Amino acid sequence: MKTNRGKSRCVACSPEDHSLFSHSPFSKGVGTALGTILLIAIFVVFFAVYLYMANNNIQVRTQLNLESLGLLKLKSTFDLFDTSLGVTWFITTVQGVFLAADESIGCGRLDDTPYALPTTPLPAGYWYRLEPSDVRSFTSSDLASITDKYNSNIINKNNPAVCYPLDHHIEAYIRRVITEPQRRFLYLKKLEPKNVSDVSINIRRQPNDPDAVDATVGLVVSPNDVKSTFVQYIDMTFGSGSINNAQLKHDSIVKTSLQRMVAAGRNVIEAVMKIAEGTDGVQSGLSYYASNNKGAYELQAQNEIDNAIRQQSTAAGIPLNFIGTNVQPELAAGSILPTATSTSCLVPVNTVSGASCLALHYTATVTYTEEPKYYYHNTAKNKFEKKSVELQYKVEDYLTAIDCLRWSTLDQTVPYYFNWQGTNDMACCGSYLFECDIDVNVNIPNLPPDQRIPVGGQMQTQPQTCPGPNCAQYTCFSNIKRALQCTLGGFV
């Protein structure tokens, strides 16, 4: 088929060509346009499908993000609560250490062991106390056999009474402090979802006490720290997610030398017992005999006891500048009571047997401290104060400074003179203690009046009924075969 440009008629066309194109010059263009429109329509359909799928994808992503946000909130709240609870237990451990030290590891508090005495064998804060009216029955060599915190219980009561805390007693007391209901450490507030951004948190409580957290408290005491472990179980729920029966374990370390302080205290107890056991009231230990006067003797006793405390404390690792001591000595007359194993100068004087000894009575208060590192909750003022862990304990003992009974065994025919205020104004004679009353204002405490000779007076030479008044004077006269006289220069 040939076309003749510019003519409307096709040249050499077939009859079919004529019928198709002779009356419709745009039919080819209409078909093409229709095809194009169809293509566009198909394209739009595909695009609509794409839009639908994209929108659906966004909805799915949004849903996934919301669900993951819920899980994120649950998981993150769990982790953060775990951390927060760990800090709570750390603060609790710190307070437990402070209180255990402040309360002297419970020495003076009722013990909770099976055979504990119904009343405390010691006053609060005392680690050692001799009952002066009773004989000494417990020695330093008995310390090694102590297993309970006290050396006395309902089966076996000893004198002196000793509180001798070992490491496991320290751990037990800190645990007791933390778990005691009145301290409230375990009584953590129950959490309501509205206060925690709609997350429900439940800490398991004790079966017998629904307000107290059911936490297991583990403690280990070392020379330089106290380690605690708290274990408890929690449940947490948010939305459709939950964490059930999760065990939370929190370890805390409190840097403190509390264990060394307590060890130093034990050393000191042993040392003061040995001082007492080594003082026979004649010439050994802290016996009076060589002293210039009462004041010098008290000072000497104070220094020796103080030095012994410091020496034993530094041996346990307590720096000197963290040791505080306060030794208060005083003298008093007493009555010797000999036993098979020892002699004790009992105070007060037995009115029947009379004064036969001079007792050194002292109370030592020992304080150990360290560098302040932690904050202590002063509940009275509701303030947190940075201070050091401080352990304080008291020791009270009675030593036999002069044993007139022992002196008389050396040679009962002579008197033995000592310096009270002046020269030779105190004497042992015939197993009794006498004072030449030069200064009426400074007397030997507790000395019976008939054993105090006034200046210018002399001892009784007439036979006396014993026991009875002036028995001591006559006994002295009988032994030395002369009457001691009291002058301004002392006994002659």
Add this chain to the structure above:
Amino acid sequence: MKGLEIADAFWTLIFFIVIMVLVILGVFIWLQIHLPLFSTADPISYSIEFVHVANKPYLLTEVLAHTRLGDRQVLEQAIESIASSLENAQATDLPSDLEYYVKNYNLKEYYISISRPIASGQETLLSVESIETKCGNNVGTNEKLEGWCVFSECGVGRIEINQPKVGCISAYQKCCKDVTIEEYAANKRPNDYPAYSCGPQGEGVCSEGVRPAWASVYELFWGTYYAYECEQNRIDLGNPPECRDVNNGNTRACCVPKTEEKEVDTGLATRVVVPLLYKDFFGTLEVTAR
């Protein structure tokens, strides 16, 4: 027709059809972006933004929970504060220490508080917030700075604070404080529009908002309202009917004060709450960030 080729007319028709297709595609794409039937943002960037916003406060709180400021851990100071007070816990440096520490993270907005329940509600012991966009006179208190720095006019429902103690970074910014409708009515300028409440609980105010200059042309051409957006540092609740009906439709943006509570409620920010426990005491450490 002489001079007129069938092929020329055909290709001209094709050309116009292609133009029409492009216009139709453009309309579809515009509908996809603007109509609520379809997504209003690119899906990839939307999901990333969402997760990023949700994670931030948890990550920040996790870091704070293990951070030591001063001589104690942050959590330790927080717990001791809720058991006593900031002063009694000797934690008075905590607010400034926290602010200095969090600044290192270059957060756009953050709010950290420690609070505890009391008989009458909640007591805030400590609050630290981003102040790059804040201004005002509440300095040295536990209260937040009351003003917002904006480059535009304050808008209906806000009044300008003149010469605040804490000013804005730029001299071109104004310090605007959200006030009640009554207070606005008493302090507005003569030419300012009166305030009308809006929003589901009436918590918003109808404001002029921000609109481009060609908005009127758009409205004229399309015969529909152009959506107004709220001024800077306000939460936008859209253009509800109650705002279109007042002030001749010139204050059709419903705007709510941009408080931390509102941002959390509307999903713009996420808040993390950490319980603080000690004996019978309870409090919370709350961190909001975006």
